[in-house]
Amino acid sequence: QVQLVESGGGSVQAGGSLRLSCTASGSIYNMAWFRQAPGKEREGVAYINTDSGNTNYADSAKGRFTISQDNAKNTVYLQMNSLKPEDTAMYYCAANCPYGRSRCLASPAFTYWGRGTQVTVSS
Numbered sequence: 501q502v503q504l505v506e507s508g509g510g511s512v513q514a515g516g517s518l519r520l521s522c523t524a525s526g527s528i529y530n531m532a533w534f535r536q537a538p539g540k541e542r543e544g545v546a547y548i549n550t551d552s553g554n555t556n557y558a559d560s561a562k563g564r565f566t567i568s569q570d571n572a573k574n575t576v577y578l579q580m581n582s583l584k585p586e587d588t589a590m591y592y593c594a595a596n597c598p599y600g601r602s603r604c605l606a607s608p609a610f611t612y613w614g615r616g617t618q619v620t621v622s623s
Contacts (some may be wrong), residue, residue, distance in 0.1 A: 503525045507522075509619045512619075514623050517579070518583065532597065534594055565580050567579075592615075
């Protein structure tokens with residue numbers, strides 16, 4: 501059984517930065533960050549292939565967010581810079597998607613999910 505624990509959320513002003521962490525217990529592969537704002541569908545933000553290190557980003561995240569991993573700590577990070585009010589959402593870590601990076605980011609086909617960490621960006 502895999503458990504994912506997110507941390508690092510909080511409240512920042514527009515233009516600020518946050519780094520989210522997701523620490524996993526158990527065997528994991530292909531991890532991603534999703535987010536869900538009130539009244540909206542969950543959307544993929546960033547994906548990483550934990551074997552190759554290949555990444556994929558939603559258009560809204562490109563150039564501002566960076567997903568990375570520390571295999572020794574079984575942890576995936578999401579560095580978020582130049583935050584905007586529209587980035588406000590609950591951010592979820594996900595692990596173990598059997599598909600390629602595009603499909604994994606486009607649809608929440610992951611086996612394991614964390615409970616989420618709230619990110620609030622004020623203008």
